Amino acid sequence: MTWSLPEPMLSVATDSPELTTGWAAEPKWDGFRAAVCIDADTVMLRSRRGTQMGPAFPEIVVGTAQLPDQTALDGELIVWDWEQGQLSFEQLQNRLHGRGAGAARAAEQWPAQFVAFDLLRLSGTDTTAWPYTRRRAALEELFTGRGLLAPWALCPSTTDPAMVREWLTWGTVRIEGVVLKRLNDPYRPSVRGWRKYKTRETTEAIVGAVTGPPTAPGTLLLGRYDISGRFQYVGRTTTLARTVAGSAAALLTPATSGHPWAGWTFATGWGSRQPLDANLVNPDLVVEVGVDTARDAAGRWRHPARFHRLRPDLQPGDVERLTSPTD
CATH class of the missing domain: 3.30.470.30 (DNA ligase/mRNA capping enzyme)
Known part of the structure; x- marks a missing residue:
């Protein structure tokens, strides 16, 4: 056999x-x-x-x-x-x-x-x-x-x-x-x-784009400034609950000219080549998320982040700088 x-x-x-x-x-x-x-x-x-x-x-x-x-x-x-x-x-x-x-x-x-x-x-x-x-x-x-x-x-x-x-x-x-x-x-x-x-940790990040319209975001695309002052993409949240999406929409503004991610493309997931339909927003809203320890060499989160709460009390400059072996 x-x-x-x-x-x-x-x-x-x-x-x-x-x-x-x-x-x-x-x-x-x-x-x-x-x-x-x-x-x-x-x-x-x-x-x-x-x-x-x-x-x-x-x-x-x-x-x-x-x-x-x-x-x-x-x-x-x-x-x-x-x-x-x-x-x-x-x-x-x-x-x-x-x-x-x-x-x-x-x-x-x-x-x-x-x-x-x-x-x-x-x-x-x-x-x-x-x-x-x-x-x-x-x-x-x-x-x-x-x-x-x-x-x-x-x-x-x-x-x-x-x-x-x-x-x-x-x-x-x-x-x-x-x-x-x-x-x-x-x-x-x-x-x-x-x-x-x-193992998961709670941390802050800055919203730089969303899926869906800014008036009803589906997920949040998150960024952090690196030690050189560049605004880098670090990951995306899981799908937002309707009440959370409504609260976030009230604090989001569509991107004006000069957005640091203008012309960028994003993938649907880590390691995927399928493009994501994203809309840029001004990077001024800070959120708190839960992430695990799986990251790539640039410090990006390989798995979706769990949304915890909005942090309008924080400024983007309050968020920890992104450091990685490639910096």
Whole structure:
């Protein structure tokens, strides 16, 4: 009987990182979810959506020589920026479309690691029906027994709430939060049986444009001034509630000439090329938003910001300046 790589088990967002009895926690990495399978010298490196990523990450394919045949792992592809001392999602993203000699050069300059957090198959044995504790023990034994080296890394796991609190302070290295997993659960493909907690912070930004008319904004496009005085785009809010949109509209004014974003185009989402229909407004309204730690090299938020409240009591000059490695 042919064994097929199962669909990934998924998570549901939770507002609490509390680690209760019967659960374990793992760090949430700022990378690409991936599964790797080796079977009779055939290697599959698959993204969450089923894309074959082996040609873009040849070092992972070569690294499967360290694994026993007929073995499959679930985990996260990451790239570490040693100069900045943090994970680099941008360099990981840049590597996606590499092929051949280009991919090999990128692997030398920005090598990827596969952070394994689950064991799906071991030497021909399907392990998905095993409880988390048994799969975890077998995964740890695989690493120690085979002496696995780069590109393989074992994801930490803990049942200690103090360790979870420690991980939640690692935002500067781009650890996004934690994933909580029930100890006695099997691996259930496509089921949202895990819990995902993302570290968020509350901050201020300046409204520079909106989707929809300024009289009834759908979302707010947000900016901050950088240390050189340039008004830079940092992200967009989720869709505004009708009452919030009405309150914001009363404080927005359509852009006059000389807007710093005149002629700019915006995408519907981070990494998307689909243009966004945006209307510029004068950048004089400050809002408070909740954002997570996932940012690109320029300091832009990769995920939509959650609107908290209008801050007409603040001036744009009161908002923290944008700093990034590219400044």
